[in-house]
Amino acid sequence: EAQVTQNPRYLITVTGKKLTVTCSQNMNHEYMSWYRQDPGLGLRQIYYSMNVEVTDKGDVPEGYKVSRKEKRNFPLILESPSPNQTSLYFCASSRSDRYSYEQYFGPGTRLTVT
Amino acid sequence: SQKIEQNSEALNIQEGKTATLTCNYTNYSPAYLQWYRQDPGRGPVFLLLIRENEKEKRKERLKVTFDTTLKQSLFHITASQPADSATYLCALISGGYNKLIFGAGTRLAVHP
Numbered sequence: 001e002a003q004v005t006q007n008p009r010y011l012i013t014v015t016g017k018k019l020t021v022t023c024s025q026n027m028n029h030e031y032m033s034w035y036r037q038d039p040g041l042g043l044r045q046i047y048y049s050m051n052v053e054v055t056d057k058g059d060v061p062e063g064y065k066v067s068r069k070e071k072r073n074f075p076l077i078l079e080s081p082s083p084n085q086t087s088l089y090f091c092a093s094s095r096s097d098r099y100s101y102e103q104y105f106g107p108g109t110r111l112t113v114t
Numbered sequence: 115s116q117k118i119e120q121n122s123e124a125l126n127i128q129e130g131k132t133a134t135l136t137c138n139y140t141n142y143s144p145a146y147l148q149w150y151r152q153d154p155g156r157g158p159v160f161l162l163l164i165r166e167n168e169k170e171k172r173k174e175r176l177k178v179t180f181d182t183t184l185k186q187s188l189f190h191i192t193a194s195q196p197a198d199s200a201t202y203l204c205a206l207i208s209g210g211y212n213k214l215i216f217g218a219g220t221r222l223a224v225h226p
Contacts, residue, residue: 058213090158
């Protein structure tokens with residue numbers, strides 16, 4: 001089954017404790033992105049990757065890091081989480097076909113930073 | 115500044131009626147616009163894409179229009195059903211490379 005998986009689905013942590021949210025896709029997609037979703041603000045892109053070892057900042061990259069060492073994986077790293085990073089996070093992937101741009105989203109990771 | 119606006123108030127309609135959701139944008143010139151459905155606690159699911167040179171796109175009970183002069187897209191669900199109740203998001207392709215800009219979404223509630 002074609003899918004994007006994220007782990008963990010729920011995470012409660014404390015300020016400053018480094019964490020990683022994993023994302024994996026099995027569709028051989030070139031493009032992958034991370035979004036955060038907050039009430040009233042919608043989905044905002046954090047980082048995106050066009051292929052292995054190629055990443056770029058989205059609209060809200062501060063406080064986040066990413067890496068793309070393998071095509072299927074795109075982990076999101078919070079080196080020193082803060083309460084304002086409490087949010088619902090989604091990973092997404094898509095083909096490089098410029099006539100499509102259809103995003104396949106993961107199930108989401110709900111992060112709470114206390 | 116660049117903005118995408120969707121009606122933040124929930125849309126309540128009766129089963130069988132046509133639901134119409136609006137997406138307005140300013141200071142963008144998107145080549146494509148997409149609509150997604152999102153159920154509570156789940157990731158968005160792609161529904162339709164419409165290109166700037168297309169005025170209308172249909173898929174089963176769904177219809178999307180794209181007016182680049184008005185800078186507006188309308189999303190219609192005909193013969194609506196309670197199972198259509200969800201939040202609907204519009205998204206613009208901005209700057210290529212799959213850089214999507216999303217609206218905040220409109221919640222649709224279809225009542226029996």
